[in-house]
Each structure stands twice: as structure tokens, then as C-alpha cells.
Amino acid sequence: MTMPQDSLAGGAQGFFRLSVGLRWRLALGVGFACAAALASFGLLFLSGWLLAGAAVAGLGGQAVARAFNIVLPATGVRFFAMVRILARYLERVVAHDGALRLGGHLRAWVYARLAPLAPAGLVDQQGGDLLGRFVSDTDKVAAYYTDVALPFLRALLCGVVFVGVFACFTLPAAALLAAGLLLGGVLVPLLAGPAMDRLVRVEAEQQSHIQAELAQTLQNMGEYLLLDAASGRARLWQVQQAGMDKACWKLDVLESAARGLITLITFATALGVLVLAVNACRAGQLSVAEVPMLVLGVLAAFDVAAPLPLARQAAAQAKLATMRLDAACPPSAPRPVVQGADLPHAPYDLVVRDLSFAYPKTVSPVLQNANLIIRQGEHVGLIGPSGIGKSSLINLLFGFYVPDSGSISFGGVDVSTLCAEDMAAFVSVAAQDFHLFAGTLRDNLLLAAPHATEQELADVLETAQLTQFIQSLPQGLQTWVGNDGLRLSGGQARRVAVAQALLRGTPWLVLDEPTEGLDAPLEQALMAALVQRCERTTIVCMTHRQAVLPFMHRVIRVEDACFRPGGGSDMKS
Numbered sequence: 001m002t003m004p005q006d007s008l009a010g011g012a013q014g015f016f017r018l019s020v021g022l023r024w025r026l027a028l029g030v031g032f033a034c035a036a037a038l039a040s041f042g043l044l045f046l047s048g049w050l051l052a053g054a055a056v057a058g059l060g061g062q063a064v065a066r067a068f069n070i071v072l073p074a075t076g077v078r079f080f081a082m083v084r085i086l087a088r089y090l091e092r093v094v095a096h097d098g099a100l101r102l103g104g105h106l107r108a109w110v111y112a113r114l115a116p117l118a119p120a121g122l123v124d125q126q127g128g129d130l131l132g133r134f135v136s137d138t139d140k141v142a143a144y145y146t147d148v149a150l151p152f153l154r155a156l157l158c159g160v161v162f163v164g165v166f167a168c169f170t171l172p173a174a175a176l177l178a179a180g181l182l183l184g185g186v187l188v189p190l191l192a193g194p195a196m197d198r199l200v201r202v203e204a205e206q207q208s209h210i211q212a213e214l215a216q217t218l219q220n221m222g223e224y225l226l227l228d229a230a231s232g233r234a235r236l237w238q239v240q241q242a243g244m245d246k247a248c249w250k251l252d253v254l255e256s257a258a259r260g261l262i263t264l265i266t267f268a269t270a271l272g273v274l275v276l277a278v279n280a281c282r283a284g285q286l287s288v289a290e291v292p293m294l295v296l297g298v299l300a301a302f303d304v305a306a307p308l309p310l311a312r313q314a315a316a317q318a319k320l321a322t323m324r325l326d327a328a329c330p331p332s333a334p335r336p337v338v339q340g341a342d343l344p345h346a347p348y349d350l351v352v353r354d355l356s357f358a359y360p361k362t363v364s365p366v367l368q369n370a371n372l373i374i375r376q377g378e379h380v381g382l383i384g385p386s387g388i389g390k391s392s393l394i395n396l397l398f399g400f401y402v403p404d405s406g407s408i409s410f411g412g413v414d415v416s417t418l419c420a421e422d423m424a425a426f427v428s429v430a431a432q433d434f435h436l437f438a439g440t441l442r443d444n445l446l447l448a449a450p451h452a453t454e455q456e457l458a459d460v461l462e463t464a465q466l467t468q469f470i471q472s473l474p475q476g477l478q479t480w481v482g483n484d485g486l487r488l489s490g491g492q493a494r495r496v497a498v499a500q501a502l503l504r505g506t507p508w509l510v511l512d513e514p515t516e517g518l519d520a521p522l523e524q525a526l527m528a529a530l531v532q533r534c535e536r537t538t539i540v541c542m543t544h545r546q547a548v549l550p551f552m553h554r555v556i557r558v559e560d561a562c563f564r565p566g567g568g569s570d571m572k573s
């Protein structure tokens with residue numbers, strides 16, 4: 001499956017690009033939908049003729065009745081009834097299968113776009129809104145096929161056939177049917193379109209606000225309760241929900257009005273065709289039985305126009321959804337492709353040269369012409385006031401942000417030629433804002449090292465000073481940690497993050513405030529076990545805790561956007 005590389009925007013164009021590889025399947029779905037509509041038309045058309053023909057034969061006396069051949073039209077009616085059932089079934093199977101596949105392709109496309117943006121490119125996006133786009137906007141774009149393309153194509157193709165069939169009997173009736181179908185199928189959706197676009201936009205905006213607020217509230221319900229802000233959130237939702245309900249209601253009214261207008265046009269056309277057919281019958285151009293046949297034919301023909309207002313609304317939703325997805329997933333800046341680029345190699349030294357960096361949309365640089373060398377195997381404490389730029393070094397090392405100038409080399413390789421996954425093979429990070437996933441303790445540990453043995457798990461838990469705690473749990477490592485590790489204390493969760501980093505066995509370990517939330521004896525025990533276990537591993541420990549520093553070989557202070565020596569060349573005794 002080839003995914004579209006460029007934008008999705010443009011409604012039909014975006015959909016067309018997305019459907020590469022599925023087009024035959026989708027075309028088959030349209031074919032079955034047309035077959036079902038044509039069979040429906042044939043059924044009603046022929047039934048009208050059959051009923052009227054039988055009635056005329058009955059009234060005409062025995063000779064006429066004997067001459068009336070009921071077998072052929074009755075067989076035709078049965079044939080169309082069977083074809084309609086079969087085609088409808090196949091249409092559902094093929095078209096819905098195609099729509100599901102489209103949805104799958106689209107979600108893969110969105111994920112492929114979103115993943116490289118994390119974390120820097122997602123800083124300004126709200127999680128709930130993003131989730132909403134990922135789920136409901138992808139659904140709306142995928143539904144473009146079943147809810148927009150299919151009804152419009154069916155109306156167009158079948159409409160031409162219906163008019164052609166009418167033309168075989170009487171041209172004025174065919175012209176009237178064509179005019180009626182154009183009015184109902186083209187003009188009505190065109191008239192309703194702009195208002196639908198506006199209401200769909202209002203509805204989508206309200207919905208995305210509600211989703212974003214809901215996700216944020218559920219995630220931080222504890223804080224809202226503590227801040228006595230929970231009832232304020234509920235009121236906010238009520239207002240937003242009322243706004244969304246109003247937009248939905250207006251959309252429903254508009255769509256019903258458009259459908260009602262098509263019904264009016266249907267009956268007006270049927271009436272017109274009746275008059276024309278009666279005149280043609282009087283002129284001897286049509287038989288009596290053909291008059292009701294044509295009238296019923298009009299009713300059947302308009303079956304394909306009736307769903308078009310709803311299809312127009314779905315088109316507005318799909319178009320808006322493609323624009324929202326495009327906006328949420330801009331193409332990431334292409335990384336410089338370095339043919340045969342090397343991976344870092346031993347010794348894994350970090351060399352930072354004249355590095356300057358400011359976060360996007362900020363004025364003050366976090367680093368300005370900063371220089372730093374950390375040799376493999378060193379244990380370095382990185383200190384400095386809160387917000388000075390210690391953690392930013394991780395963002396730059398992993399390429400989450402691009403420096404304004406200067407360079408960072410790791411293991412002899414310029415990190416700008418590496419991706420985050422490359423770096424992760426050499427550097428494990430227990431970040432300050434670590435995240436534990438809803439699962440068991442074991443699940444979270446194995447996420448870092450899926451093939452870790454029981455012995456390896458036990459070893460890292462021992463180093464992270466978690467053995468006693470795990471043994472105290474009735475379910476041990478099978479204990480469910482809750483959403484975001486909420487069933488663990490802050491210090492326990494942080495040590496699980498440290499254990500994850502240790503489990504990966506990389507030559508570098510970056511620990512951001514590893515002992516935060518620990519009492520003094522536990523802090524000492526953790527640091528002692530860490531440095532003992534990681535004798536040959538480089539440790540960079542970002543910390544405010546003085547008690548951690550004696551465990552380091554040296555200390556670097558971040559000051560005035562530069563790295564400065566912050567402690568003796570060898571602090572360890």
C-alpha cells in the first residue's frame with residue numbers, strides 16, 4: 001500500500017490519493033450500489049406495468065385477458081427483486097470493507113505523520129483534541145467513500161440510465177425526469193451546501209473543544225478537585241455541549257428541509273410525467289399500462305436523489321476532517337539523509353561545540369556558545385537552577401530540537417545525522433516527566449527490554465531499591481500500576497523509571513532527578529547501588545540534590561547559558 005506523501009486536503013483529491021491500491025475494490029462497491037439502484041428501479045417500473053396491464057386485461061373481457069401474457073413481466077419482477085437483494089448485500093460487504101480498509105490506511109498515514117513530530121512538534125497540541133482527530137476525523141474522511149462518493153456516483157450513473165429508459169418511451173417525460181433529477185440532485189445540495197459547511201465547522205470546533213477539555217479534566221481530576229475547579233469544568237462543558245447540540249440541531253433541520261424539497265420535486269415530477277404520459281397515451285404513443293409504469297418509475301428514480309443532502313453534509317464533514325488532519329500532522333522537516341551514515345562507536349564520548357539554542361517562539365537562548373565534553377565511563381552531575389537548561393540537553397542530544405548553531409557529536413558521530421531511535425540504542429533516559437503506562441509493573445519494565453530475563457529484572461529492581469517493595473505486594477511484579485502509575489508513590493514510580501533505564505543496558509545513562517521524593521537513607525542506597533552497578537557506564541545525573549553529587553566523578557553547572565565546572569575534578573573519594 002502506497003501512502004500519500006503529501007497533504008490530504010482538497011476533499012475528493014485527498015480521498016483519491018488515499019485510495020491508491022483500493023480503487024478496484026471501491027469501484028466494485030459503486031458497481032454493486034448502481035446495480036441495486038437499477039434493480040430497484042426495474043422492479044417498480046415493471047410492477048407498475050404489470051399491475052396496470054393486468055387491470056386493463058381484466059377490464060377488457062376474456063379475449064384481452066387471454067392475450068395478456070403475465071409470465072414475462074412477472075419473471076422480470078422476480079428477477080429484479082432477486083438482483084436487488086443480492087446487489088444490496090454485495091454492496092454492503094464490498095463497500096463497507098473498502099471503507100474499513102481506507103480507514104486503516106488513513107490511520108497509518110496519520111500515525112506515520114504524527115510519530116516524527118513527537119515530542120517537540122506536539123508541544124502546542126492538546127492530547128484530547130489530537131485523539132479526537134485521530135479517531136473521529138479519520139472516520140469522517142474514510143466515510144467519504146460510503147457517504148459521499150458512492151451516493152453521488154450512483155445518482156449520476158443511474159440518473160443517466162433512468163432518463164435513457166424514459167427516453168425510449170417518451171422524450172418529454174424523459175426531459176422532465178432529467179430536469180427533476182437535476183433540480184433535486186444538484187441544485188438542492190448546492191443550495192444547502194454553504195450553510196452545511198458553516199454548521200459542520202461550528203459543530204467540529206465545539207466537539208474538539210469538548211474532547212480536549214474532557215481528556216484534560218479526566219487526566220487531572222485530582223488537581224481540579226483540590227483547586228475546587230471541578231464544578232467550573234462541568235459548567236464549561238454544559239455551555240460547549242449546548243453549542244454543539246444547537247449546531248447539530250440546525251444541521252438536522254437543514255438536511256430534513258433539503259430532503260423535503262427533494263420529495264416535493266419528486267411528486268411534482270411524477271405529476272408532470274403523469275400528465276405527459278396521459279397525453280402521449282391519448283395520442284396513441286403509449287399504451288395504458290405504460291402510464292402508471294412511468295409514474296412509478298419517477299418515484300423509483302428519485303430514490304437515488306433522496307440521500308444527496310445527507311451526502312452533501314458528509315462531504316462538508318470529510319473536507320473539514322481532512323483539513324484538520326493536515327493541520328494536526330504537518331510533514332516533519334526532512335532529516336538530512338546521510339548515505340551510509342555511521343552509528344556512534346566506542347569510546348562513546350559526548351562533545352558539544354559552540355552550541356547555541358533557543359526554543360521556538362522564545363527569546364532568551366537556553367544555551368549560548370556552550371562547550372562540553374563528557375568521556376565514556378564518567379559519572380557527571382549536571383546542576384543549575386530550575387529552568388536553566390539542564391533537561392534541554394536531552395532534547396538536543398536526541399534531535400527533538402535542532403540547535404541554532406554549533407554541534408553535538410556522540411561516539412564520533414554528529415548527532416544531527418542520527419534519529420532518536422539510533423540514539424536510544426546507546427543512551428537510556430529516566431526523564432523527569434517519565435510516564436508509566438497502564439499495565440503491570442512487569443509490563444512497564446518489559447517495555448524497556450522485552451527479552452529481559454527474570455534474573456535481569458530482579459537485578460535492576462535490586463539496584464533501584466525496589467526489591468522489598470515488590471516482595472511486599474501480594475501480586476509482586478504482576479501488580480497493576482494504574483493509569484500513569486497512579487497506584488505507586490512518586491518515589492516508587494520514579495525508581496521504576498530508573499529500573500527501566502537500567503534494564504536497557506546502554507553505555508550511557510541519563511537520569512533526571514533520580515532521587516526526587518526519596519528519603520535520605522534510600523537516596524544514599526540508590527546512588528551507591530547505581531554507581532556500583534554502572535562502573536563502566538557513563539552516568540549523567542541532573543539534580544538539585546546535594547547528596548547525589550558525592551557519588552559523581554565531577555559536577556558541571558549550567559550557568560549563563562553555558563556549561564561551567566561546578567565541582568572538583570574528582571569528587572568521589
Ligand SMILES: Nc1ncnc2c1ncn2[C@@H]1O[C@H](COP(=O)(O)OP(=O)(O)OP(=O)(O)O)[C@@H](O)[C@H]1O
Pocket residue numbers: 123359360362366384385386387388389390391392393432
Ligand atoms: N518545549 C519548550 N518550549 C519552550 N520553552 C521550553 C520548552 N521546554 C523547556 N522550555 C524552557 O527552557 C528553559 C530550560 O528548560 P529545562 O527543562 O531544560 O530546564 P531545567 O534546567 O531542566 O529545569 P528543572 O531543573 O526545573 O528541570 C526553561 O526556561 C523552560 O521554560
